[in-house]
Amino acid sequence: MSAVELAPHGAETDKPKTRRGDIAWRWWLVAPALVVLILAASGPLLIVLVYSFLEPGNFGGVIWNFSTDGWFQVFFSRDIFDDTVGPATAHLDIFRRSITLALYTTVITAVLGFPTAWFIATRAPDVRPIWLFLVTIPFWTNLVIRTFAIQEVIRNEGLINTVLRSLGLISAPIQMLYTDFAILLGMAYVFLPLMVLPLYASMEKLDFKLLEAGYDLYASRLRVLWHIVLPLVKPGFIAGSILVFIPAIGAYVTPRILGGGRNLMLGNLIELQFGQGRNWPLGSALALTLLVIVVVALLFYIRSTSQPEGQRHG
Numbered sequence: 001m002s003a004v005e006l007a008p009h010g011a012e013t014d015k016p017k018t019r020r021g022d023i024a025w026r027w028w029l030v031a032p033a034l035v036v037l038i039l040a041a042s043g044p045l046l047i048v049l050v051y052s053f054l055e056p057g058n059f060g061g062v063i064w065n066f067s068t069d070g071w072f073q074v075f076f077s078r079d080i081f082d083d084t085v086g087p088a089t090a091h092l093d094i095f096r097r098s099i100t101l102a103l104y105t106t107v108i109t110a111v112l113g114f115p116t117a118w119f120i121a122t123r124a125p126d127v128r129p130i131w132l133f134l135v136t137i138p139f140w141t142n143l144v145i146r147t148f149a150i151q152e153v154i155r156n157e158g159l160i161n162t163v164l165r166s167l168g169l170i171s172a173p174i175q176m177l178y179t180d181f182a183i184l185l186g187m188a189y190v191f192l193p194l195m196v197l198p199l200y201a202s203m204e205k206l207d208f209k210l211l212e213a214g215y216d217l218y219a220s221r222l223r224v225l226w227h228i229v230l231p232l233v234k235p236g237f238i239a240g241s242i243l244v245f246i247p248a249i250g251a252y253v254t255p256r257i258l259g260g261g262r263n264l265m266l267g268n269l270i271e272l273q274f275g276q277g278r279n280w281p282l283g284s285a286l287a288l289t290l291l292v293i294v295v296v297a298l299l300f301y302i303r304s305t306s307q308p309e310g311q312r313h314g
Contacts (some may be wrong), residue, residue, distance in 0.1 A: 045291075052284035060278040070281030074289055091269070091286075098266040099293065101180060102249035105187045106195075106241050112188070113195035113240060120196075121203035132200070135193050143190060147257045150186045151177060154258075178260035186254040191247065195240035202236030238302065245301075246294055266290050 052070045055063040077088045120131040138146060153159045156173035164170045176182055206229070214224040230237075252267035259265070264272070266286065273283030 048284045048287055051280050052288055054281050056279045056281050058278075060274075060280065062280050067281065070279070070285040073279075073282050074285050094264050094266060094269050095293075097180065097263065098249050099297075101184055101187065101265065102245050102251075104184055105191060105248040106244045108184070108188045109192045109195035109244050110237060110240065113192060113199050116192075116196050117199035117203050117236070120200050121206070128204075132197075135196050138190075138193060143253050144257070146190060147186055147254050150182075150189055151257060154182055154185065177258065178262055180259075180263055182258040183251075183255050183263060183265070186258045187248050187251055190254060191244045194243040194247075198239035198243065199233060199236040201239075202233040206232055241301065242298060245297065249294060249297075250290055 051062055053066055053068065055065045055067045055069070057063055073088065074091060075088055076085050078085050116135070120128055120135070123131060151158075154176040155161070156175065156177065158177075160176070161170070161173040165173070176185075210228050210232075211224055214228050219227070249265075250267045251265055252271060255263060255265040255268055259268070261268075267290075270283050270286045270290070273279045273286060277283070
């Protein structure tokens with residue numbers, strides 16, 4: 001006689017009930033977090049979505065009349081004299097600048113963060129926490145203060161120009177402040193720890209015996225790096241790129257201070273519409289456009305870097 005036949009009939013019918021009760025209990029446990037997410041994230045996002053389809057008020061706010069002018073003004077502009085429609089060149093330039101600087105920031109932090117994380121991961125285990133502590137120290141300081149520190153370094157009377165002029169290498173200050181270079185430098189400095197930490201987390205789990213096996217098979221350092229190290233730490237690159245790209249494309253403080261209001265990014269443009277522009281529907285449409293750009297870029301990046309091994313080399 002089998003074990004199923006020996007088991008009481010009620011024991012089998014009680015298993016689905018127990019499982020359903022366990023699932024219901026888990027839903028009750030997660031319910032407070034879901035409520036917070038809905039109210040704190042989905043709620044404001046829904047308000048922004050509704051505002052993007054309304055008319056702007058005369059002194060800010062919105063008029064509760066359905067309109068698609070906010071979305072129209074994101075990409076197009078209408079001439080005030082002959083009412084002709086053309087592309088919103090200023091907005092498109094800001095889109096291009098924001099995406100370009102965010103991508104450059106991601107690449108620069110990856111290039112600088114990889115050797116930094118490798119250095120920390122190859123130290124003795126009892127020393128690594130000290131190096132990680134040094135990496136996280138900038139987070140103790142407010143973002144505005146860190147950005148002003150960069151400003152003091154690159155301004156016309158700042159540290160770099162003062163040293164170069166004292167050495168006789170230049171006769172006039174190099175204009176670095178209020179340029180795209182200044183914004184890129186500031187964002188790379190601010191977001192570098194967000195790349196180092198995920199890379200270190202991947203490298204810490206790396207089995208260094210694989211590197212020795214590669215050297216034993218007469219592989220060069222470059223081939224070991226390309227075929228062993230980089231594929232194994234790819235999750236760290238993906239996580240670090242996400243953590244850097246998302247805040248970089250929507251950065252506000254760093255472009256505002258180092259760009260001087262002349263080199264706007266999307267975050268500055270959105271704030272401008274809700275502030276001086278008093279066009280809340282356009283600001284809402286721009287905010288949602290930024291959200292769409294981030295989601296599309298992340299989906300494309302994750303899809304292209306998460307292909308199966310056979311497809312990537314096939």
